[in-house]
Amino acid sequence: MxxxxxxxxxxxxxxxxxxxxxxxxxxxxxxxxxxxxxxxxxxxxxxxxxxxxxxxxxxxxxxxxxxxxxxxxxxxxxxxxxxxxxxxxxxxxxxxxxxxxxxxxxxxxxxxxxxxxxxxxxxxxxxxxxxxxxxxxxxxxxxxxxxxxxxxxxxxRLLADVGLLGLPNAGKSTLLRAVSAARPKVADYPFTTLEPHLGVVRVDDERSFVIADIPGLIDGAADGAGLGIRFLKHLKRTRLLLHIADLAPTDPAADPVRDARAIVHELERYDPELARKPRWLVLNKLDLIPPDELEARIAGFLQACQADDVPCFRITAISGGGCRELMQRLQETLDRLPRPAMADAATAGDGESSWPALPPDETQPSQA
Known part of the structure; x- marks a missing residue:
């Protein structure tokens, strides 16, 4: 349909x-x-x-x-x-x-x-x-x-607890397949996701939450580039956003720092209230980076994005590495976050940071 x-x-x-x-x-x-x-x-x-x-x-x-x-x-x-x-x-x-x-x-x-x-x-x-x-x-x-x-x-507007943001081919659909029973299309070319998908993540027998995957954004999406920003409305009801960043892009001309900033810029242009939601940074495709370069590349990326104090997680979505730990932390945080109707005041940042921080016990990066 x-x-x-x-x-x-x-x-x-x-x-x-x-x-x-x-x-x-x-x-x-x-x-x-x-x-x-x-x-x-x-x-x-x-x-x-x-x-x-x-x-x-x-x-x-x-x-x-x-x-x-x-x-x-x-x-x-x-x-x-x-x-x-x-x-x-x-x-x-x-x-x-x-x-x-x-x-x-x-x-x-x-x-x-x-x-x-x-x-x-x-x-x-x-x-x-x-x-x-x-x-x-x-x-x-x-x-x-x-x-x-x-x-x-x-x-x-889809009802979901967590929303996925990122460029096309950043690994959003792969992550959704790894943590839920949803089966969005995955391929090695951009814009394989053409419509939103929902997946239910069951952490244990009594707790679960819903993740929404939307088509990827590119620089200029607010002006209609790519698939535009028409699908961003499906993230308005979410309580937390995951920004999926590809640190090993296949395109030699791609710049992960520039791409991450472009996502934040398009989000702010679309709806400042949506941009103020709690947003975590998820570094994906780390298995494609040589081990001796991994730490230096991650540190340089976080410093350039001014995201040193942002909840940051390292995953390899295609193999599931780090995904279970990420889902556990998400469930623990969602248990404390208010529902969307009450979340406006609780999730508003100080108006300066592009990456609203969570309570102190959530600011330590998770190692995959």
Missing amino acids: KFIDEARISIAAGDGGNGIASFRREKYEPEGGPDGGDGGHGGNVHFVADRNVNTLIEYRYRRRFNAKRGENGRSSDCYGKRGPDLTLRVPVGTVIADVNSNRILADLDCDGKKVLLAKGGRGGLGNVHFKSSVNRTPRQCTRGEPGEQRDLRLEL
Whole structure:
């Protein structure tokens, strides 16, 4: 199934049915009086989060959704039937915003969460409501009210605890395969990952967390280079970011320091709040560096990035070296970090460092 994470649709609740003006016409009842019934209310439009729905593909090719209108009233005091509600199912993590005001209307961040976004119109009144002692034959009735209409923007933001950042071919998908049952595509050319992937990391029988892998960023991603930054929204709900750095690039012209700075720059350009999330540095592909050069190259990289006090981990994702220790430290830290709704103040740095530090016991590098 094609992964669709954005859609723009229009919704309309049902109009109310019209009231009716009628009078009783029965044998031996020449002046039976008014008996016009009310119109039924129009159907509402609801959105509900469903864990069995994975993408917004249903809303990419169908853009208009209308609820049914209410039935008109009838004689003999018969009220019109209410229009059935329309319920639209979306993936868990969908954010719904109004296109015209750009205001967020709903954040469906848990399974089964339901929200009313367009209310049906009220049914019109029949003439039975207008009778009085001085108006015994009312011929007035009212029309049903129109239902609400909205133009909406749907945006799916994946629910994950940890997000992976890095250049194409830095080893993000390889790491995800090494620590979870997810099987994203891995190959020796850039942009093998074209859509986000989720993997569940089970640390022990009772604890686990979710990692999100998104397509790699390159310098100029905010201006549309590569796959751009459209997938960065999937990291907004994460509590911690892993910046995967390739210290042994195959391209002779590549500079790991310049590439690491480019990732941080693109992140800040996209969303400063996202850039303030706790971010760890993970050095990958260390098995490709000669042992006698390893320590000097790592020290030079950290000094050039001004990341000497950043939680730093050394791994070899293709063989799994250092991955288990990294996952253990992640779980211990996630147990202490607040959930996304409470994390804004807790994860904000001092505004100067590009690498927000964690508590003192998390600042010692882990050796693979």
